[in-house]
Amino acid sequence: MLVTGGAGFIGSHVVDRLVSLGHRVAVIDDLSTGRRQNPNPSAVLHQTNVASQSVQEVFEREHPEVVFHLAARASVSASVREPAVDAETNVLGAIRVLEAAHLFGTRKVVYTSTGGALYGEPERLPCDERHPIRPLAPYGTSKYVGELYVELFHRLHNLDYTILRYGNVYGPRQNPYGEAGVIAIFGGLMLAGKQPIINGSGEQERDFVFVSDVVEANVLALEKGSGQAFNIGSGVGASVNRVFDLLRQATGYTGGPVHGPALPGEVFKIYLDSSLARRELGWRPQVSLEEGLRLTVDHLRREAQLQGAS
Numbered sequence: 001m002l003v004t005g006g007a008g009f010i011g012s013h014v015v016d017r018l019v020s021l022g023h024r025v026a027v028i029d030d031l032s033t034g035r036r037q038n039p040n041p042s043a044v045l046h047q048t049n050v051a052s053q054s055v056q057e058v059f060e061r062e063h064p065e066v067v068f069h070l071a072a073r074a075s076v077s078a079s080v081r082e083p084a085v086d087a088e089t090n091v092l093g094a095i096r097v098l099e100a101a102h103l104f105g106t107r108k109v110v111y112t113s114t115g116g117a118l119y120g121e122p123e124r125l126p127c128d129e130r131h132p133i134r135p136l137a138p139y140g141t142s143k144y145v146g147e148l149y150v151e152l153f154h155r156l157h158n159l160d161y162t163i164l165r166y167g168n169v170y171g172p173r174q175n176p177y178g179e180a181g182v183i184a185i186f187g188g189l190m191l192a193g194k195q196p197i198i199n200g201s202g203e204q205e206r207d208f209v210f211v212s213d214v215v216e217a218n219v220l221a222l223e224k225g226s227g228q229a230f231n232i233g234s235g236v237g238a239s240v241n242r243v244f245d246l247l248r249q250a251t252g253y254t255g256g257p258v259h260g261p262a263l264p265g266e267v268f269k270i271y272l273d274s275s276l277a278r279r280e281l282g283w284r285p286q287v288s289l290e291e292g293l294r295l296t297v298d299h300l301r302r303e304a305q306l307q308g309a310s
């Protein structure tokens, strides 16, 4: 198995799970936002740019049966500032991986996409997979172009695939740069007794899904969901103000909310209909927002203690 982006937040959890299932796992990651210590020690780390020709050398060595493609520039706001840099990793990176998968006999590609940044401001909620695609930021467009290439490689070379469109994923090891960075940012600041700033009114709603639930969708995609795209979300919206309150309870932070300007390119309200994933993959989310936030804060607290001790 090969996990691109396996030193990142979600990818490293996918690696852990595959290792625990007994698979031999290799990782491609350039460590731009990922951390060297994240991937399971029994996984082989190839520190390589996924958008470079050297991806083929990794495939030549590893001959992965299945590739989980998670390497990406995952920040909406960075994509607005630097759309070409975003596209280089997210579009060219996807093409490089697909090309190598085709050349070296990979059975299937599980492509990571976004449910939160693909549909634009939804016409209906929860938003299903048939909703028109109209991203509000380069990030959503680049992830979607990746999807189009995945489908193309299937038509052209019969390369099997499943596309997973996540909601806002959160949990241990999350860095503040990704799509759902709000929980890592607010949690970290609150534990340090510092004031988080809520972008805009805080009434914007997101579909927060815990990382172990997302990992489970990846594992199910090993054998199921061929040739399909699935929303992977909790099915309910939670406002940033509610997340602020829940995190305040979990961390013991005593300050009140402070608001700043809204960010450009952000959807106001989205949550996902994942009934297709329930039917076809047998997937359903298991971890509630309260429980997931508690687990995340426990992790942030342990990390802060470790840093304090070093």
Ligand SMILES: NC(=O)c1ccc[n+]([C@@H]2O[C@H](COP(=O)([O-])OP(=O)(O)OC[C@H]3O[C@@H](n4cnc5c(N)ncnc54)[C@H](O)[C@@H]3O)[C@@H](O)[C@H]2O)c1
Pocket (backbone or CB within 6 Å): 004, 005, 006, 007, 008, 009, 010, 011, 028, 029, 030, 031, 032, 033, 034, 035, 048, 049, 050, 051, 069, 070, 071, 072, 073, 074, 089, 093, 112, 113, 114, 115, 116, 143, 165, 166, 167, 168, 169, 170, 175, 177, 178, 179, 180
């Ligand atoms: N976090 C979310 O809420 C969310 C939601 C929807 C989709 N996704 C997708 O999930 C995937 C993982 O995101 P994450 O939240 O774990 O973010 P992350 O930043 O922790 O992980 C991305 C990983 O890709 C690596 N990477 C970036 N550019 C690279 C390049 N050019 N070559 C090789 N490696 C590179 C980074 O070093 C990092 O380890 C991404 O594809 C992202 O678009 C995330």
